[in-house]
Amino acid sequence: MSIAEHNLPESLNREGDWRHVFAYRPMEVQIERAEGVYIYDKDGNQYFDASGGPMACNLPHGHPRMKAAITAQLDRYAYTHPTLADPIRAEFCRKLAEITPGDLDHAHLVCGGSEAVETAIKIARQVQLNRGQTDRYKIISHRDAYHGMTLGAMSASHIPGAQSVFTPMLQKWPSIRQYSDFDRPAGTSREEWGVTCARELEAAIHYAGESTVAAFMATPHGCGADYACVPPDSYWRTIREICDLYGVLLIADEVVTGFGRTGKWFGMDHFSIDPDIMAMAKGISSAYVPFGAVSVSSRINQPFEEGVPFVHGFTNQAHPLGCAAGCELIDIIRDEALLENCNTQHERLFGHRDALLEHPTVKDVRGWGLMMVLELVRDKDTMEFFDREVGAEKLLQGIALKHGLVFYGSLYTPTRSPALQRGLPIWVSPPLSINGGEIDDLMARVEASLSEWESATL
Ligand SMILES: Cc1ncc(COP(=O)(O)O)c(C=O)c1O
Known part of the structure; x- marks a missing residue:
């Protein structure tokens, strides 16, 4: 199924607003504000900031x-x-x-x-x-x-x-x-x-x-x-x-x-x-x-x-x-005892590991503290990912946005290096202050996105 068929959010008008930005191909979300673990777009849609950009936000937004x-x-x-x-x-x-x-x-x-x-x-x-x-x-x-x-x-x-x-x-x-x-x-x-x-x-x-x-x-x-x-x-x-x-x-x-x-x-x-x-x-x-x-x-x-x-x-x-x-x-x-919270919430986050591994595309779930990587593959035996022509990364990114989820792995879409061809790493690295309820919300969005992506690609 192509991206267009999947009814994903419209691309930004690159001829307009972004014309003067050098070599910039932004995702579809136009950020309005960010607070706590969430980002809000100009239409008021809420997205879980699953990886704090490229694992950069150890504190929540707007502290x-x-x-x-x-x-x-x-x-x-x-x-x-x-x-x-x-x-x-x-x-x-x-x-x-x-x-x-x-x-x-x-x-x-x-x-x-x-x-x-x-x-x-x-x-x-x-x-x-x-x-x-x-x-x-x-x-x-x-x-x-x-x-x-x-x-x-x-x-x-x-x-x-x-x-x-x-x-x-x-x-x-x-x-x-x-x-x-x-x-x-x-x-x-x-x-x-x-x-x-x-x-x-x-x-x-x-x-x-x-x-x-x-x-x-x-x-x-x-x-x-x-x-x-x-x-x-x-x-x-x-x-x-x-x-x-x-x-x-x-x-x-x-x-x-x-x-x-x-x-x-x-x-x-x-x-x-x-x-x-x-x-x-x-x-x-x-x-x-x-x-x-x-x-x-x-x-x-x-x-x-x-x-x-x-x-x-x-x-x-x-x-x-x-x-x-x-x-x-x-x-x-x-x-705020955030090192302690990181260790406590590590258990909660990795408590979702077994459920994630049941997905046909999740080969591995690993990490420490509040750094989790999901390795996504097309075939768990060969550990191969989808051929480039399938556009699987882009599709996952779009589906995740629909489920209110922004994560880092998908940002590799156009330039993902051969070194990463084995599987697509998805980074989950929320702020160290995250609570149990937020982790469950995050994981529900991850699982829903994966399920929809799997039924579209496998
Ligand atoms: C391990 C490591 N070192 C260095 C860098 C470069 O950092 P920056 O993007 O802030 O220049 C990165 C960026 O992701 C990184 O992951």
Whole structure:
């Protein structure tokens, strides 16, 4: 059945309102306002914001304290030159140091995830220079990794479709397999497989040339087709050991997992090891304003504190509105016990797992905290998704809108990379303040959308 036959919402008039917006193909929903877990369109229709955009909203829309904190800062001053002593910057970095793992106590503040990753890469290079390791510049990462859209972040990402456009402009840095439960050999435990997968880092360091590798960068959980597949402790423990053995820095990309998404402040808190550098964004301000951060350990900070200049900086770095939003967000997570709520509501959310798995297209339901990924396939045995011509993603997106549901997976529609061809990942990542009733409402909409989509496509 085609999209037109399915009586889905009209497309926007791209010749009209959106004509002057560069390369923008918006979904049909024209946003009027957002409140709590819901978005409302101009006709008053209500949509459940199932994934908070691209997993960016750790707080509900319109939180009064966030609005008040940002407005209060706006009243004091919105912006001054970043080199002036700005007390809200110091205050945010102090609060951040209280919650970051280990001694990651010193932060450089930016405006988003790609900037944070780019900054982390540049810090890694300068740290190696500080150590006299002038040949070290390569960043090893996971094969299907996504770390952002700036050129450095893309060099550390490995998404074939997107990479090919910019090939001549990107670094050819090595990548390794990530931990996956799908290719774990029968009879091999998760812990054993974790060690085997991590050992690929050692091979990649040898392959790249031991003296040329600056850092290994990864998200705490799986990426690409294995998104939200959480590795065992042995994986990160072995990665840490290999990094230490070869003088390679460990960068954790916590852009998605930071600020309570997984039920702890950071994803790496689930493993008993500390990274050297950590990139953060999204949940850091719940996307109320653009913001991001990179935290480094005291050892890394020391030469910079003693005078080595960091060759970096943006006009909007450490923006006072971002700092005000970030300070308030940390306080709200504490005051409203949102880490605790995330863990409680995890049970409620994943209590729907068995019902979801009964759907003929739901191959897997995985994740941690309030990050759930549904992997949708056409065939559960082969794990294949629908052929591109079927337009199954677009159809699901349209059906979900009819059921009052906006989620992230469908937004990959036109450019979904081959890495994701195994199944269509659907992200469910509501605010950490969600209650049980809202979770049931959300899941009812997900199930209704899936059922209608299945009867249209299978
Ligand atoms: C793991 C990860 N790192 C970095 C980024 C880039 O963040 P941003 O889109 O804020 O530039 C993303 C974005 O989705 C991400 O998922």
